[in-house]
Amino acid sequence: MSSVRRRQVKHDKAHSSPDEDSLSQEIPEKPTHSPPRRPQKRRFGFVFILGGMFGIFIALFFANKQDVIRLESWMENIDTLMDVIPQGILKDAKEFTEHERETVSYDSFAVGLQLQSLGVEAKHPVVMIPGVISTGLESWGTRMPSRQYFRRRLWGSWSMMRALVLDKAEWKNHIMLDKDTGLDPPGIKLRAAQGFDATDFFITGYWIWNKILENLATIGYDPTNAFTAAYDWRLSYPNLEVRDQYFSRLKSYIETAVDVGGEKVTLASHSMGSQVVLYFFKWVESPDHGDGGSDWVNKHIASWINISGCMLGAVKGLTAVLSGEMRDTAQLNAFAVYGLEKFLSKEERAEIFRAMPGISSMLPKGGEAVWGNATWAPDDQPGQGMTFGNLLNFRETNSTLTRKNLTTPESLSYLFDLSDDWYGKQVLSSYSHGVAHTIQEVEENEKDPRTWLNPLEARLPLAPDMKIYCFYGVGKPTERSYFYQEERDPLVNLNVSIDTTVTNSHGVDHGVVMGEGDGTVNLLSTGYMCSKGWNIKRYNPAGVKVKVYEMPHEPDRFSPRGGPNTGDHVDILGRASLNELILRVAGGHGDEIEETFVSRIREYADRVQIYEE
Numbered sequence: 001m002s003s004v005r006r007r008q009v010k011h012d013k014a015h016s017s018p019d020e021d022s023l024s025q026e027i028p029e030k031p032t033h034s035p036p037r038r039p040q041k042r043r044f045g046f047v048f049i050l051g052g053m054f055g056i057f058i059a060l061f062f063a064n065k066q067d068v069i070r071l072e073s074w075m076e077n078i079d080t081l082m083d084v085i086p087q088g089i090l091k092d093a094k095e096f097t098e099h100e101r102e103t104v105s106y107d108s109f110a111v112g113l114q115l116q117s118l119g120v121e122a123k124h125p126v127v128m129i130p131g132v133i134s135t136g137l138e139s140w141g142t143r144m145p146s147r148q149y150f151r152r153r154l155w156g157s158w159s160m161m162r163a164l165v166l167d168k169a170e171w172k173n174h175i176m177l178d179k180d181t182g183l184d185p186p187g188i189k190l191r192a193a194q195g196f197d198a199t200d201f202f203i204t205g206y207w208i209w210n211k212i213l214e215n216l217a218t219i220g221y222d223p224t225n226a227f228t229a230a231y232d233w234r235l236s237y238p239n240l241e242v243r244d245q246y247f248s249r250l251k252s253y254i255e256t257a258v259d260v261g262g263e264k265v266t267l268a269s270h271s272m273g274s275q276v277v278l279y280f281f282k283w284v285e286s287p288d289h290g291d292g293g294s295d296w297v298n299k300h301i302a303s304w305i306n307i308s309g310c311m312l313g314a315v316k317g318l319t320a321v322l323s324g325e326m327r328d329t330a331q332l333n334a335f336a337v338y339g340l341e342k343f344l345s346k347e348e349r350a351e352i353f354r355a356m357p358g359i360s361s362m363l364p365k366g367g368e369a370v371w372g373n374a375t376w377a378p379d380d381q382p383g384q385g386m387t388f389g390n391l392l393n394f395r396e397t398n399s400t401l402t403r404k405n406l407t408t409p410e411s412l413s414y415l416f417d418l419s420d421d422w423y424g425k426q427v428l429s430s431y432s433h434g435v436a437h438t439i440q441e442v443e444e445n446e447k448d449p450r451t452w453l454n455p456l457e458a459r460l461p462l463a464p465d466m467k468i469y470c471f472y473g474v475g476k477p478t479e480r481s482y483f484y485q486e487e488r489d490p491l492v493n494l495n496v497s498i499d500t501t502v503t504n505s506h507g508v509d510h511g512v513v514m515g516e517g518d519g520t521v522n523l524l525s526t527g528y529m530c531s532k533g534w535n536i537k538r539y540n541p542a543g544v545k546v547k548v549y550e551m552p553h554e555p556d557r558f559s560p561r562g563g564p565n566t567g568d569h570v571d572i573l574g575r576a577s578l579n580e581l582i583l584r585v586a587g588g589h590g591d592e593i594e595e596t597f598v599s600r601i602r603e604y605a606d607r608v609q610i611y612e613e
């Protein structure tokens with residue numbers, strides 16, 4: 001659909017190009033509302049000169065060979081819009097990319113071609129469920145302040161950057177959900193972009209699913225047997241159905257695919273998408289919701305490929321909503337992160353993230369049993385100075401909210417105490433973060449949608465024929481705990497932030513303590529359920545087979561996205577061996593995959609305080 005629009009737009013000839021590439025069109029000549037025009041303009045110029053060079057370099061740095069075409073159209077846009085930019089910088093930037101292109105090379109299609117030669121071909125229809133943040137969001141509002149953005153991507157495009165720079169307040173109004181309903185604010189309408197375009201690239205040149213699409217296509221996939229189920233990741237999971245009927249649509253898409261092709265579906269989910277899948281499984285079988293019957297999953301899903309799933313949340317999810325930390329909280333390209341950091345204060349970012357209840361689905365789950373208590377954590381290393389069990393540490397605190405260091409569940413309470421009431425209400429009415437220790441609790445949770453995305457409270461579907469594949473990267477240092485500080489301003493706002501003054505021999509570096517993981521999601525979260533949790537009968541009563549394939553992080557030093565052997569949370573989607581595994585599963589050869597562990601997750605998992613009843 002969107003490619004049709006693209007073509008039309010191009011034929012229109014006017015100074016325009018597709019929205020994610022267009023820097024020059026979306027702001028009308030005469031603003032329809034009246035922002036103080038001049039200062040903004042000046043600020044824009046100023047900011048651009050300041051940031052432009054860095055931005056361009058970063059963006060170009062992150063592009064690679066296959067993205068050159070998009071990149072060039074981007075360069076044109078820069079040319080037309082940014083007449084403030086000195087020609088010399090542009091020239092340098094271009095030369096820089098040309099040089100850069102040579103060193104970064106992903107062999108597109110190669111994995112697909114190789115498997116094709118081994119006889120692997122498309123078998124199961126593939127449904128891809130993307131992760132948080134990487135899906136573009138388009139404005140569909142037609143009332144006045146929104147009209148100028150009609151069908152522009154206010155998330156995940158240059159339109160976003162432009163709106164952010166020129167009219168930040170309006171951009172924020174659009175991007176934040178209503179605090180009480182958790183739905184669109186009155187008069188504003190943002191919807192997830194649809195189709196492969198929604199997630200193949202995030203902003204020009206920064207691929208997300210594109211490598212996987214190339215390889216799937218090589219063994220015979222196309223839009224009739226592959227589908228991206230993009231969703232508005234800002235919404236809480238119940239609201240995905242309320243507003244967009246997301247789960248109903250997914251159900252009917254899968255049913256159709258199975259009916260017409262006679263093959264069950266392979267689901268491939270990334271990051272937060274894995275939680276969405278888990279929730280969907282509960283939803284679709286629940287008599288009060290999807291009403292598919294208790295064997296729906298077994299009848300329709302052949303396998304579930306779970307890539308870097310953050311089943312038990314991520315500690316970074318906490319810092320994003322607690323204090324607006326961005327440092328690769330987000331799967332964004334560096335330019336987008338740069339933009340968000342440049343134009344929004346920490347407090348504004350926290351405010352925005354809180355008004356996106358979907359993000360809070362990634363708060364850590366499993367409490368002290370998984371993440372540790374005041375003196376101990378399952379992944380503590382011998383000789384480690386301080387335990388990972390305290391997620392938030394304070395050098396000293398005079399706060400009324402806490403006088404001590406906080407474990408994971410204590411940190412969540414702290415977050416809810418610190419934030420406005422509506423936030424806690426939204427989160428606690430949508431998600432649950434605990435552990436169900438008995439069969440009876442698990443069975444009771446069948447009726448409680450808040451538990452459905454927590455694999456320690458809700459069980460897997462009774463789908464003995466389904467296979468689960470957990471593919472994730474390990475060996476990239478990942479934030480595990482923090483030193484925080486509190487500041488109280490005259491208005492009695494209590495603001496918190498990472499205490500960057502703390503660096504010591506116990507492994508604290510500028511207020512952050514690193515542990516194991518894929519750079520974004522902690523190993524405990526990616527690994528526990530797959531290596532141990534689903535061997536516990538109450539969480540997997542039908543004995544769904546779970547196979548783990550860990551991939552060590554071996555980045556190519558000269559490649560900004562890590563090259564073909566990266567284990568990074570997002571970049572892994574371009575990893576050759578991951579692509580190969582996905583094609584094998586989709587092609588019906590998943591049984592040939594050998595379980596592979598390279599981390600010590602099984603040791604840590606044994607220490608987690610959750611047992612067979």
Ligand SMILES: *[C@@H]1O[C@H](CO)[C@@H](O)[C@H](O)[C@H]1NC(C)=O
Pocket residue numbers: 373374375376609
């Ligand atoms: C923390 O958990 C460990 C392991 O279960 C236990 O030995 C220790 O007593 C606990 N510490 C506290 C303060 O509860």
Ligand SMILES: *[C@@H]1O[C@H](CO)[C@@H](O)[C@H](O)[C@H]1NC(C)=O
Pocket residue numbers: 396397398
């Ligand atoms: C805590 O209170 C003491 C005395 O009232 C003060 O000196 C100190 O700076 C305060 N610390 C913080 C972090 O506010």
Ligand SMILES: *[C@@H]1O[C@H](CO)[C@@H](O)[C@H](O)[C@H]1NC(C)=O
Pocket residue numbers: 386393394395396397403404405
């Ligand atoms: C938190 O833990 C750190 C490191 O173990 C310690 O230095 C600090 O005093 C503790 N803070 C409080 C408020 O107990």
Ligand SMILES: *[C@@H]1O[C@H](CO)[C@@H](O)[C@H](O)[C@H]1NC(C)=O
Pocket residue numbers: 347487488489493494495
């Ligand atoms: C605390 O946050 C508010 C916005 O939420 C901001 O206006 C204020 O300046 C911040 N105070 C401090 C001390 O950073």
Ligand SMILES: *[C@@H]1O[C@H](CO)[C@@H](O)[C@H](O)[C@H]1NC(C)=O
Pocket residue numbers: 274278306307308309310311312455468469470471472524525526527528529530
């Ligand atoms: C998905 O994989 C991650 C590891 O990548 C794991 O933590 C999670 O439990 C898995 N979830 C499912 C349902 O397979």
